[in-house]
Structures are given as structure tokens and as C-alpha cells.
Amino acid sequence: MEKDKGILSIDGEAAKAEDEKQPDPIDGGKSDQADKGKVNPAHTSENGESVSESPVIIKEDYSRYFDGINGCAVFYNSRANTFHIYQEEMASVRVSPCSTFKVISTLIGLEEGLVDSEESRMGYDGTIYENTTWNQDLNLKEAFQKSCVWYYRKLLDQVGEEKVKKWVDALDYGNCDISQWKGDGSVNGGAEELNGFWLESSLEISAREQTEVLARIFDGNTEFQEKYVSMLRDMMKTEDEDTCGxxxxxxxxxxxxxxxxDAWYVGMTVDGEETNYFAVRLAAAKESRITGADAKNIALRIIHK
Structure with a gap:
């Protein structure tokens, strides 16, 4: 197709007993309400496999961090099998993952051998994009951090729909629906290289599911090789141990x-040996101009509270 010039990018970038609450992963126990019932910690089956019991859901009030913006937040400690959730109903609603799916696309591209390091480059074809950081050859790390859609569109096309579907199913990623492989043309001016199943199209996932998928990946419970998971982790690094350790x-x-x-920020926090997975999602009218940067700012405020 003839490529549009100056395309505006939409996605250029988120009780041990009944009377004893699980500690908040961020503030050490300042939760407002916990589901009733005892914790059933994970145990080991006869064949040595870990058996997961029902998780503990602790309802939080993070409204003061959202400044009136409609949104939800999930913090998940997989070791304790405990969720801290603000706006539980919203956190269970599936919507498009948008550029948060680049977490998965990166691992798939590495595992399938289409890219082999952070320095793996793809050539820029000369199309002028509104996001000027995309108007150049980019390597994998740059494309991830600049949230470059054309790079990942090209990468997934090279992997192929059948293999991508295999990985999405294995991860139990939301509704696992990539049937609109090329997207529906509803975003980014309809440009083919800026549309896909993960951009306001067939693939959808909830905030809670985002944290569960991240836990499977970074806890080592997938078929992704550790060297690639480690590479991805380095690309996702946001802050060093500066203000709060x-x-x-x-x-x-x-x-x-x-x-x-919709706006997302998903990821994990590491504090010593303690890891918590999180997802913050905002939802508002188009005119609000909310972005992933807004979701990120809210997540950081909760984490640093």
C-alpha cells in the first residue's frame, strides 16, 4: 500500500490465618481490606510438581494516586500467591495490551532466532513518522524502548502467525486471539506496518492476567531460555536502587x-530477594489524551509510597 506521510502514532511509546493479613508488597501491610478465608500456600504434589492453591486477594484503595482518572492496579507476589488489587472488577476486564505486548514479541523473536541480541537491527524504509525517533534504522533494544511499531510488525511477520500463536497459547496470554493478524486498520492512520492483532484488535488481556503472565516468564515457568529472559529484563530496566532501594x-x-x-504500565519490582509483578491500566475518553507515561507515573507513585 502507499504509505501515509506524517502518521500520528497512537502507540508510540499501562492470612496465614483469617485474622492475619498478608503484607502489602510495597508498604508492608497497609492494606484496606482482604478477602476472608485462610491462605492455602502452594505445595508439592507426589510427582514433585508445584500445585497452586487459591490465591489471596487483598483489596486496596489506591485512589489517591490516580487523581480522578479511572484506572486499576494489580500487584502480584507469586511466591505468596497474593494479589493486591485496586478496582478488582476493572482489573478483570480484558482489553488490548497495546505496546505492552512487546514484552512477549521480544522473547518470541529471540527464541525463534529472528533476532539474537539487543543489537539486532532492522532497516528503516524511509517512511516519515510523527514519532521522529522511528525514522531511522533501529536495533532491538532501541525499538523496545522507543516502542517502535514498524520494527515489531516486521519482526512478527518474519516469525509467522502459526509460531506466534503457539507461544501466545503456551503463555495463556489473555484471550489468546491473534486472528486479526494484521489488525483491523483502526489505529495509526490505518498504515499496515503500524497495525496488528495486539493494537486495539483481536488480542485482549486483563490487568490481573498481565501480572500472571509476567510471573510465569520471570519465575522461569515457560519454555523461554533464561538468557533471553535476562536480556528482556535488562531492556525493561526503569530505575536503579536510588530513591527507595x-x-x-x-x-x-x-x-x-x-x-x-487505554493506557498501560506493566512490569515488576525487585527489592532484595522479593519480586512483585504489577499492572496499572487507565481508561478514559479519547479527549483525555492519557498515555502509558501517565500509567507509569501512577505506578511509580504507588511503588514509592
């Missing part, structure tokens, strides 16, 4: 569907 890793995402806008 917590390392933060994440990926933003922004999308518009008609008059509706």
Missing part, C-alpha cells in the same frame, strides 16, 4: 479504540 522494570502501552483510550 527498589529496582523497577516495565513497559508502557497506549491505545485508542473509537472514542475510548
Amino acid at each position: 527498589i529496582e523497577i522494570y516495565g513497559k508502557t502501552g497506549t491505545g485508542q479504540n473509537g472514542n475510548h483510550a
Whole structure:
């Protein structure tokens, strides 16, 4: 197709007993309400496999961090099998992952051998994009951090729909629906190289599911090789141990569907040996101009509280 010039990018970038609450992964136990019932910690089956019991859901009030913006937040400690959730109903609603799916695309590209390091480059074809950082050859790390859609569109096309579907199914990623492989043309001016199943199209996932997928990946419970998971982790690094001693890793995402806008920030925090996975999602009218950067700022405020 003839490529549009100056395309605006939408996605250029988120009880041990009944009377004893699980500690908040961020503030050490300042939660407002926990589901009733005892914790059933994970145990080991007869064949040596870990058996997961029902998780503990602790309802949080993070409204003061959202400044009136409609949104939800999930923090998941997989070792304790405990979720801290703000706006539980919203956190269970599936929507497009937008650019947060680059976390998965990166691993798939590495595992399938289409890229082999952070320095793996793809050539720029000369199309002028509104996001000027895309108007050049980019390597994998640059494309991830600049959230370059054309790079990842090209990467996934080289992997192929059948293999991508295999990985999405193995991860149990939301609804696992990549049937609109090329997207529906509703974003980024309809440009083919800026549309895809992960951009306001067929693939959808909830905030809670985002944290569960991240836990499977970074806890080593997938078929992705550790060297590639480690490479991805380095690309996701957001902050060093500076203000609060917590390392933060994440990926933003922004999308518009008609008059509706979604913004994501998903990732994990590492504090010593303690890891917590998180997802913050915002939802508002298109005119609000919310972005993944807004979701990120809210997540960081919660983490640093």
C-alpha cells in the first residue's frame, strides 16, 4: 500500500490465618481490606510438581494516586500467591495490551532466532513518522524502548502467525486471539506496518492476567531460555536502587479504540530477594489524551509510597 506521510502514532511509546493479613508488597501491610478465608500456600504434589492453591486477594484503595482518572492496579507476589488489587472488577476486564505486548514479541523473536541480541537491527524504509525517533534504522533494544511499531510488525511477520500463536497459547496470554493478524486498520492512520492483532484488535488481556503472565516468564515457568529472559529484563530496566532501594522494570502501552483510550504500565519490582509483578491500566475518553507515561507515573507513585 502507499504509505501515509506524517502518521500520528497512537502507540508510540499501562492470612496465614483469617485474622492475619498478608503484607502489602510495597508498604508492608497497609492494606484496606482482604478477602476472608485462610491462605492455602502452594505445595508439592507426589510427582514433585508445584500445585497452586487459591490465591489471596487483598483489596486496596489506591485512589489517591490516580487523581480522578479511572484506572486499576494489580500487584502480584507469586511466591505468596497474593494479589493486591485496586478496582478488582476493572482489573478483570480484558482489553488490548497495546505496546505492552512487546514484552512477549521480544522473547518470541529471540527464541525463534529472528533476532539474537539487543543489537539486532532492522532497516528503516524511509517512511516519515510523527514519532521522529522511528525514522531511522533501529536495533532491538532501541525499538523496545522507543516502542517502535514498524520494527515489531516486521519482526512478527518474519516469525509467522502459526509460531506466534503457539507461544501466545503456551503463555495463556489473555484471550489468546491473534486472528486479526494484521489488525483491523483502526489505529495509526490505518498504515499496515503500524497495525496488528495486539493494537486495539483481536488480542485482549486483563490487568490481573498481565501480572500472571509476567510471573510465569520471570519465575522461569515457560519454555523461554533464561538468557533471553535476562536480556528482556535488562531492556525493561526503569530505575536503579536510588530513591527507595527498589529496582523497577516495565513497559508502557497506549491505545485508542473509537472514542475510548487505554493506557498501560506493566512490569515488576525487585527489592532484595522479593519480586512483585504489577499492572496499572487507565481508561478514559479519547479527549483525555492519557498515555502509558501517565500509567507509569501512577505506578511509580504507588511503588514509592
